[in-house]
Structure formats: structure tokens, C-alpha cells
Amino acid sequence: MIFLKRQLPLAITFVMGVAFAIQYYVPHPVSEEAITNVSKWMQIISGFALALGLASLFHVHAVKIKRQVPGWGYSLVLYITMVVTIVVGFWSRGETTVDGAKTGLGWLYDNMMVPLQGTMFSILAFFIASAAYRAFRARSREASVLLVSAVLVMMGRVPLGQFLLPWTWDVTQWLLNVVNSAVRRAILIGVSMGQVALSLKIILGIERAYLGGGRDQ
């Protein structure tokens, strides 16, 4: 049991990790084919895993409806919409259009999914405003620097700002190309080092927490 739960996954991780680290340096078509095949395998596994996700979704909401926990009505709405979408999807044979005409599934997607997604995305504008308001209150020296640079960048980016204060364009470019880029690159160097280190730890079996349980088991 310990072999299946610990040693085998670690061995697979080591072999695949080393193989695909080497693959990066091998331009041979065999190497390209290997990575393509593994990508296909991952897609197949993801497809099977979706059944796992659906089972979880059905289970969680079925329990909520059964126990009538607060907000169980939302779970009922989810069940109904899911069943309707599946039925319409089968009825439309999974196609959104047939001979240029919209199917039931296409209608559901265009008139339900797209507006709902658009609504969620549009909320971002209001959230940016409220988050910016909180962040730009000059409560500390750092927040004041943030406020001043944000105002300068905003002025340099909008036509009215450039018309009123033409010099803000150059300041904006300097802030974005020098200050902002330098910090971003510093973060990215740290991220890259961290990713390489974590990858090596996983490949060498030093980091095992992702397998579940402590490292000493």
C-alpha cells in the first residue's frame, strides 16, 4: 500500500520530471512528439476528471437541498439549470449552430452565459474604483507615493490629461518603463528561481506534501 501511495508516485514524478526537463534541450522530433502525446494524455485525464467534478457538484448541492440549509434555493436553481442545459445540449447534439441557424444550446449560450459573464466582468470597473479609493488614501508615506504616481500615470494616459499637462506623458513613460519594469523584473526573477527550486524539490522527492500528509511518512 505504501508502495502505491508513496514510492510509485515519487518514482513516476522523478522519471517524468527528469524526462521532460531533458526534453526542453532536445529539438529532435521524437522529443516534440513525446510532449504532444503527454499533452493529449493530460487532456484525456482532464476529461475523465470532469466526471469527478460533476459528481462533487451534484453531491454537495443534493445535500444542501436535502437538509434545506440556508440558501438551498440557489442549489435548486443550479440543479434545474444544469438539467435544462444538459437536455438542451443533447437535443442540439452539442452544436451551437446548424446551417447558420442557432440551436437551443447556442441560444442558451448567447442569451444566458454571455450576458452573465459580461455582467460579472463589468462589476470589475466598480471594484477597481472602490479598491483604488481605499489604496490611494494618503495615510502613509508609501500610500502617498502611490497616490502621486497613480495620478501622474492617469493624467499621462488620458487625452484630457495630456492636453492639460503635456509633460505627464514623459513622466508616465518613465514610471512605467523604468520604475515599474524594474520592480516587475525583480519579482519575475524571484518567481523563476522559486519555480525552479520547487520543481527540483518535487522531482527529487524532497517536497512531498502535494501527495498528501507529512514529509516524514
Place this chain on the structure above:
Amino acid sequence: MILPAFLLFVLLLLGTPALAATLTPEGFRALDTPNDAGKSLSLAWKASPDDRADRIVQVWMAESPAAPFKKVAEFPSNTRYVKPGDFPWWAQPAGKGDHYVKLVSSQAFPIEDGKPYFVKLLVRAGDQEVWSEVAEAKAAPDMFNTAQANNLAFVVVFMGVLLASIAAARRNPHVHLRRIAGLDAVEEAIGRSTEMGRPILYLTGSGGMDEVSTIAATVILGEVAKKVAHYDTSLKVPHRDPIVMAVCQEIVKEAYIAAGRPDAYKDDSNFFITSDQFSYTAAVDGIMLREKPAANFFMGSYFAESLLLTEAGASTGAIQIAGTDSDHQLPFFVTTCDYTLIGEELYAASAYLSREPVLVGTLRGQDIGKAVIMSVLILGTFLATVGVLLDTDWFSYLLDLFKDFK
């Protein structure tokens, strides 16, 4: 009258071979394109001071010297040079400033591996046309990209540094770790949730298990779950990826067992919502507003949903801890969360929370790697500047070692 005409005739006679000599591509050769997947040939020849836009070079190819040649490329003679940065000095197919043309297999002229091909150039200037000699080459795939040898050497050295750091940490486990406020606050956040009797919400980001940041997020989840089990608080982990969900279920289960509370583990603490970005966001926002978790954790990689999630969480008054390597989302997290693990801190979290010498040792290895990179940046900037001022290529031999070549 006769004398100038005679002189002009002599000049014309002498001038024709002279013009032909300047048109002829010097040192023309065909070769297999280095460091590639095959089905490609490269051509190289010396640059000439007479190269100019109105002098046209045509590339003609054939499968045998006797077969009819076919035109496969045409360009002005003052283009297609080897530019600095195209190839490292140890894998340079042609000298700097030489002409270099890569021919790839196409429908018009397919190139097969292992088959000889014959190539010649036609240089045309006005009415004058000069053919080069015929060069022969075979295409072949390569087993190792020598241009990336420096990259491989860096990885091997970095791996050695990491292993040495781990060995050093095993001998002397008292390695100093700088304080990471966001990770110190984990305990506080869980304690607060326990006191308020509200759940803890933990998100692993939008990536799959093939992303390092998601793996880091699942590793931190294990440490958080142990503390949650210890405090006997409720944990909710909504997922966008079923595979991540399956992994997290196992991690949380094992964490509860490790904490000595297997009875407190609930199988539905990890649950799948949807893989659609904004549907997932709407569902998690709904959980935040209805169940009002006292602590929200946002670990892993995020996209446009980051602010929608954290702003909704901030409105409920929850203590929020984020950790991401998505640099474009960091400003949103910093603005709306109480604590943010910036970039590499996400990867350091596992070592920081567990304080295990082996893992802490790797952090020292990372720091050594960063110190080397910073030194190279400073030295490289200095040498590149001196190289430009002195108009010399000498420093490129050193600088190429630290460049990324494909």
C-alpha cells in the same frame, strides 16, 4: 577620337570580370541547420562591401546536380546577416556579419531528412547575373540544442547549490528566515475564524496541477488544514479544476490524520464549482456573502477574477491573505488583502510554515542563486557599457554565457 573609344572598350573588357568578381558570393556553403528538429538547411556566405538593396540574391535548389534547380528565396543582398545575439559564440553556424539564410521545408520545396540537396545562389545587379558554385547539404534532426548548453549548465549548478544548501541545513538546522508577515498571520486568521465560529475559505487559484504555483498552493493548504484541524474550524475549498480538487481532498484528509483529528474531516470541504472563470467567481463571491468566512486565502495563479474575489471578501470584513506569482494581479491583491505573499514568497511558504531543515535549506540555495543573478546583472551592465564605449566584442564572450538562446 579613336584612342578614347579604344580605352573605353578596354575598360569594358576589364570591367566585366571585375564586376563578376564583386557579385560572386564568397565562401558560399550549405549546411544542416544546427540545433533544430530537422527538415531545414542553412546557407552562409561572406558579406561584401558591395552589398546593396538593388543587388538581388536568389536561392535555387535541386534534389540532384543534374535536376532542374528551383527558386526558393529572393532578397536584397544587403539583408540576412548574422546579427549579434542571434547565436551564442559556441554555437555559431556563420561568422558575425556574414550572410545566413535558413531554408525550411515547404509545400513548394519539401526538404526531407537524410537526403542530399544542392543549392546555388544567383546574384543579380542590373543586367549582370553571376551564379555561385553549387553547395551540397543534408538535413538532420539534432539530439541536443547546443545553444542552450549555458541554460543546462546553470540548472545543473543551481541543483548542486540547492543540494549543498540542504546538506548544510541538515548539519546546522538553525537557518535564519526573514519574517514573512503574511505567513505569520495564518495562525491569527485561523484563530479568528475559530473565535467567530465562521468557516475559512481557501482558493488554490485558476491553474491546473501542471502549474508550479498551484502545487505551491496545495502544499500551503496542507499546512493550513493541519492548523484548521487542530483548532476544529470549518474549511471550505471551492475548485475550478477537478484534478486539483482530487489532490486537495487527499492533502486535507492526510492533514487531518496528521493533526490527530481524522473524525473532524469532511469529504465535501473540497468541492468543485465550474471551470468557467466568471461563473466560478460568481459562485465564490456568493459563498463569501452568504456564509461570511472569517478568513479568506487566495493562493496560486489568478487572472481578471482576482479583484472580483478579493473585493467581495474585503466587503465581508474577512481577514484576507493572498499569495501569487501572477505579477499582473499583484497590485489588486496588495490593495484589497491584509497580507500578500509576493512572487517567490508563495514558494517559500511551505518551508516557512513547516520549518523543516531540508526545505529551509532550499531557501538558502535560492538566495545564493539570486545573489549570483544580481552580480551578473551588475557586472553584465558594466561590461556591456564598456564594450560599447571601447567598440569591442570581447565582452560578448562572457555575456553570451548568461543569455537565453532558443
